[in-house]
Amino acid sequence: MLRRLLTPLHRFAEAVAAALLAVIFVAFIVQITLRYLFNWPVGWTSEVSLAAWLWLVLWGAAFVLKDEEEIRIDIVAAHAGPRTRRVMGAIGALSVIVLFGMSLPAAYAYVSFMKVEKSSYMGIRMDVLYAIYLVFTVAVIARSLRQLAQLLRRPGAEDGRSPASPSVP
Structure with a gap:
């Protein structure tokens, strides 16, 4: 009974962690593209990456890690x-x-x-x-x-x- 309740919650936690990882990856690619292809360095991509990394690590340790x-x-x-x-x-x-x-x-x-x-x-x-x-x-x-x-x-x-x-x- 409890496992049936916790399994969807664990999958949700994994999906959130995967989404945060995707945000980090996309921000990284955008940062490289803007800096090296368009010679337009932006700071918001680093800020997004750092915030998503912080949430990813603590969210993952709290809810994803068994x-x-x-x-x-x-x-x-x-x-x-x-x-x-x-x-x-x-x-x-x-x-x-x-x-x-x-x-x-x-x-x-x-x-x-x-x-x-x-x-x-x-x-x-x-x-x-x-x-x-x-x-x-x-x-x-x-x-x-x-x-x-x-x-x-x-x-x-x-x-x-x-x-x-x-x-x-």
Whole structure:
């Protein structure tokens, strides 16, 4: 049931990421064309590329990247027993929840403050541009809460990943 609801949302998130990548590519081609074929350098293409890249990275990390696709350095955990891995995973998830949770009010204050600034060429308000960081932060907290719940609920969940997910050596 939940998977049927989440699959279309995940596909939507992937489509948004693909659209952002397309925007970056088109802006790059337009920039090269205007600069080198018409000797008309423009700045708005760089601004569009940077804004789309920022949104692409944080949007992708928040909604597109799956838990089993994350890169984790688990040198110590790989040599520990299942119970120790669960404890280490729980401590890690709890640390992420606390640290990102503590940073959220300051991040919100900063993003809200940035409404007084606008981008140089396109006049985009900076609070709109940086709002994706707040979305990313909330998504990271939610993901870590889910991971912590899995670790506390299931004895077989050693690092918060599903039992069928691959492990990176």
